Amino acid sequence: MTRYPFALVIAAGALLTGGLGLAVDLPMRDTLILAGIAVAAAVVSGAFGVLLLRAMRNRSAALQATVAVATGTATLAGGTGLAAKAMFISAHDFDALLIVLAAAGAVGIVIAVWFGHKVALSTGSLVDAARRIASGEVVRHIAPLNTRELDELAQELEDTSVNLEAARSRGAAMEASRRELVAWVSHDLRTPLAGIRAMSEALEDGVVNDQQTVARYHKALRVEADRLAGLVDDLFELSRIQAGALRLEMQCVPLRDLVSDALAGAAEVARAKNVNLEGRMNSEGTELSVSLPEMARVVRNLLENAIHHTPSDGTVYIEAGAARDHAFLSVIDACGGIPDSDIERVFEVAFRGEASRTSDDKRGGLGLAISKGIVEAHHGDIAVHNETEGCRFTVKLPLEQPHATA
Numbered sequence: 450m451t452r453y454p455f456a457l458v459i460a461a462g463a464l465l466t467g468g469l470g471l472a473v474d475l476p477m478r479d480t481l482i483l484a485g486i487a488v489a490a491a492v493v494s495g496a497f498g499v500l501l502l503r504a505m506r507n508r509s510a511a512l513q514a515t516v517a518v519a520t521g522t523a524t525l526a527g528g529t530g531l532a533a534k535a536m537f538i539s540a541h542d543f544d545a546l547l548i549v550l551a552a553a554g555a556v557g558i559v560i561a562v563w564f565g566h567k568v569a570l571s572t573g574s575l576v577d578a579a580r581r582i583a584s585g586e587v588v589r590h591i592a593p594l595n596t597r598e599l600d601e602l603a604q605e606l607e608d609t610s611v612n613l614e615a616a617r618s619r620g621a622a623m624e625a626s627r628r629e630l631v632a633w634v635s636h637d638l639r640t641p642l643a644g645i646r647a648m649s650e651a652l653e654d655g656v657v658n659d660q661q662t663v664a665r666y667h668k669a670l671r672v673e674a675d676r677l678a679g680l681v682d683d684l685f686e687l688s689r690i691q692a693g694a695l696r697l698e699m700q701c702v703p704l705r706d707l708v709s710d711a712l713a714g715a716a717e718v719a720r721a722k723n724v725n726l727e728g729r730m731n732s733e734g735t736e737l738s739v740s741l742p743e744m745a746r747v748v749r750n751l752l753e754n755a756i757h758h759t760p761s762d763g764t765v766y767i768e769a770g771a772a773r774d775h776a777f778l779s780v781i782d783a784c785g786g787i788p789d790s791d792i793e794r795v796f797e798v799a800f801r802g803e804a805s806r807t808s809d810d811k812r813g814g815l816g817l818a819i820s821k822g823i824v825e826a827h828h829g830d831i832a833v834h835n836e837t838e839g840c841r842f843t844v845k846l847p848l849e850q851p852h853a854t855a
């Protein structure tokens with residue numbers, strides 16, 4: 450409490466005292482004498498109470514609350530007794546007043562003890578909740594403490610407990626993802642390295658010496674090296690996204706150009722697997738503010754993923770257009786669908802799902818995770834759901850967005 454409320458209380462008390470004196474026709478001199486005796490008794494009792502509270506500052510809140518209430522009771526009783534004595538009342542009346550004050554004081558002490566007990570229960574409940582939170586338990590409800598400040602503290606503890614549990618869950622998920630990523634990357638690095646070593650040793654030892662086989666080995670070495678380079682590139686890009694170090698150079702890009710460039714880039718991969726590519730535009734003239742290299746990578750990842758999981762003679766469609774305040778781009782494949790148990794995890798780092806869909810995955814299962822990170826850096830959303838004979842990956846991007854880094 451600041452000095453201003455103190456001053457207001459003192460002023461109000463003085464006005465009330467003077468007003469009561471006038472109301473009962475008590476001479477001003479007598480009013481001042483009685484008020485002075487009461488104030489002196491209050492100051493003495495209050496000073497004693499303050500000293501007592503300081504001496505018990507390391508004791509329980511319940512005991513301190515009891516002393517505080519008892520001090521107020523003693524102040525009132527002492528002031529009343531001294532004022533009565535100064536009024537020169539008869540000995541019988543003074544004795545009767547002392548009995549009344551003793552009884553009232555006893556009741557006041559009982560109330561003080563009860564109040565201290567209530568404070569002890571409230572603080573004890575908070576201490577117990579804090580200990581449970583510290584031990585890792587989730588505390589979602591603390592019984593009302595019937596005090597605004599304590600109830601606010603209880604609400605803060607509940608919110609802290611829920612936030613800590615969410616943080617622990619995120620940490621556990623990140624650790625599981627990290628372990629899975631390390632396991633997948635270790636496997637995907639080891640496989641091409643083993644092939645490179647075997648072919649290099651065969652060439653070095655002269656085990657293969659005919660020109661056709663040597664040329665085939667050289668081509669295989671380049672393919673495996675490209676595979677390693679692609680994996681390292683994906684890991685680097687993923688680390689930038691997760692570290693928040695992805696920098697986006699925004700520019701205005703026609704949605705049609707983004708789609709046509711992606712189809713042209715994936716045409717060779719589709720021909721190699723005998724997969725048809727088709728593009729559909731649902732609106733003309735739509736332009737986006739995006740970082741072109743990163744967004745082109747997203748579309749390329751989605752197309753390569755769709756081609757990879759679509760059987761020969763199948764068709765991969767890419768649809769794009771605009772709706773209200775966002776643009777959309779969908780890639781539809783003929784993979785046969787994603788199991789319900791996997792569909793929520795397809796964008797997780799290194800998640801590949803069932804072996805029948807990913808047995809020859811060349812990029813470590815990172816492409817979709819990278820795509821999700823890039824789309825979210827553009828303040829967009831990416832989702833997948835099963836549709837007819839395959840699945841549809843849909844990217845939604847705002848038509849207008851701030852020029853900001855990821």
